[in-house]
Amino acid sequence: QVHLVESGGGLVQAGGSLRLSCAARGRILSINAMGWYRQAPGKQRELVATITGSGNTNYADFVKGRFTISRDNAKNTVYLQMNTLKPEDTAVYYCNANGTYYMGLGHVTDFGSWGQGTQVTVSS
Numbered sequence: 001q002v003h004l005v006e007s008g009g010g011l012v013q014a015g016g017s018l019r020l021s022c023a024a025r026g027r028i029l030s031i032n033a034m035g036w037y038r039q040a041p042g043k044q045r046e047l048v049a050t051i052t053g054s055g056n057t058n059y060a061d062f063v064k065g066r067f068t069i070s071r072d073n074a075k076n077t078v079y080l081q082m083n084t085l086k087p088e089d090t091a092v093y094y095c096n097a098n099g100t101y102y103m104g105l106g107h108v109t110d111f112g113s114w115g116q117g118t119q120v121t122v123s124s
Contacts, residue, residue, distance in 0.1 A: 095115035
């Protein structure tokens with residue numbers, strides 16, 4: 001299968017910035033949509049931002065103007081630049097991606113994968 005490796009989380013003061021990275025690894029043929037989700041303690045996982053294969057983006061209202069999602073197709077990597085962070089942004093952030101990858105016998109199949117999660121903590 002395809003697995004996603006996340007990095008970039010950490011502890012930051014309110015108003016600060018962090019940049020998250022998520023690299024897809026495996027025998028990948030193509031990646032379609034990629035996205036970032038987050039889950040705070042006691043809450044459900046929620047959508048933060050998505051980006052299509054053609055570069056179209058979508059953001060949750062609570063991060064518009066502060067977060068930017070981007071991707072580097074050559075590196076099979078998606079990024080989330082987070083600026084003007086707030087304490088309520090504290091959560092575990094998960095990367096998601098879907099596409100196709102190579103299997104045995106010279107054929108491909110679809111995949112949908114989640115990263116392991118990276119902790120973002122914003123102090124007041």
